[in-house]
Amino acid sequence: MSSNFWLLLIVVAIFIWGVVLLSRRPKFEPTCVKCESKNVVEVDRRTIATRTVEPAGGGTPGGGSVRLQIDSEVTLHCKACGHRFRRTITETH
Numbered sequence: 286m287s288s289n290f291w292l293l294l295i296v297v298a299i300f301i302w303g304v305v306l307l308s309r310r311p312k313f314e315p316t317c318v319k320c321e322s323k324n325v326v327e328v329d330r331r332t333i334a335t336r337t338v339e340p341a342g343g344g345t346p347g348g349g350s351v352r353l354q355i356d357s358e359v360t361l362h363c364k365a366c367g368h369r370f371r372r373t374i375t376e377t378h
Contacts, residue, residue, distance in 0.1 A: 313374055315361050322365035329360035333373065353378045 315325045333356040340350055354377050362369050 313376075315359075315372060317361075317363035317366060317368055318370050319368040320363060320366040322363055324364045325361050326364060327359055328362045328369070331358045331360075332356070333358055338377070 314323065315327075316323050317325055335353060335355050337351050338354050340352065354375055356373065356375050359372050359374055360369065361372065
């Protein structure tokens, strides 16, 4: 077998591994603090703070790996019991 075949096989394996890692990332899925229902909708979002962070390992010298983190206070409403509550979340973009 040629070296191009093995190179292509390695590239495909790395791509699949990356897709699997991204699909396992935890997402913000709120539940009601009163009745534990997942039938919750976001009613309001207020940005508390923002900051830039650099992932562990350094990244590129020109700052190409810099990420933005946003702290938000989210107001949620439970459609099951009508309870309104707030949560503070951090998202990295």
